[in-house]
Amino acid sequence: MLEVTDLSKSYHSPAGPLPVLRGVTFSMQPGDALAVMGPSGCGKSTLLQILGALDPPTSGAVRLEGIDPYTLPEPEQAQFRNKSVGFVFQDHSLLPQLTVLENVLVPLMVGAEDTLAPQRARKLLDDVGLSARLDHLPHQLSGGEKQRVAIARAMVREPRLLLCDEPTGNLDRTNATAVAELLESVRAAHKTILIIATHSLEIAAHFARRAQLTDGVLKED
Numbered sequence: 001m002l003e004v005t006d007l008s009k010s011y012h013s014p015a016g017p018l019p020v021l022r023g024v025t026f027s028m029q030p031g032d033a034l035a036v037m038g039p040s041g042c043g044k045s046t047l048l049q050i051l052g053a054l055d056p057p058t059s060g061a062v063r064l065e066g067i068d069p070y071t072l073p074e075p076e077q078a079q080f081r082n083k084s085v086g087f088v089f090q091d092h093s094l095l096p097q098l099t100v101l102e103n104v105l106v107p108l109m110v111g112a113e114d115t116l117a118p119q120r121a122r123k124l125l126d127d128v129g130l131s132a133r134l135d136h137l138p139h140q141l142s143g144g145e146k147q148r149v150a151i152a153r154a155m156v157r158e159p160r161l162l163l164c165d166e167p168t169g170n171l172d173r174t175n176a177t178a179v180a181e182l183l184e185s186v187r188a189a190h191k192t193i194l195i196i197a198t199h200s201l202e203i204a205a206h207f208a209r210r211a212q213l214t215d216g217v218l219k220e221d
Contacts, residue, residue: 086154
């Protein structure tokens with residue numbers, strides 16, 4: 001379960017504190033999906049970074065299965081991120097010198113050895129329709145295929161929380177729809193909590209729960 005309680009975030013500016021998030025509160029069960037909508041600069045990325053244990057809130061709390069990552073020492077916090085959270089960004093961020101399969105296995109380079117990881121990576125790539133591309137390099141893939149690799153990479157650790165920051169922003173309409181449908185399929189198959197930030201009403205419509213982030217306040221439909 002994900003519990004977000006009275007979450008606020010402000011940044012310092014010459015004019016004083018600049019509030020970005022104000023009292024954000026919501027909860028999600030395993031398998032839930034939430035689309036967070038709003039224009040660029042409204043705080044969607046900040047919210048995801050806090051949920052993913054990348055940037056501490058100014059106040060409030062985030063708990064994933066009862067654990068607040070910001071109460072952990074830094075080494076344990078990093079381990080929490082690696083094991084419990086998967087990230088998909090607008091830029092796929094694939095390593096150009098690695099094959100598709102090697103890119104998916106990158107998160108396994110840190111932490112305890114996982115002997116089942118190669119098998120799981122191959123299964124994930126099959127699930128996203130790329131079983132014939134295992135040995136291809138990123139420059140040999142289309143934009144939609146690169147994002148499919150990024151989704152498989154995010155899921156290889158079997159995270160409890162999958163955070164997607166404008167994952168369709170660089171794609172045409174057809175590929176954007178395909179990626180949104182794939183995320184829904186992955187979420188359902190793995191019972192992962194999925195949160196996607198998007199400015200697209202069409203993409204948000206694929207997800208059961210939708211919320212608008214306006215002036216730092218999150219309101220569900």
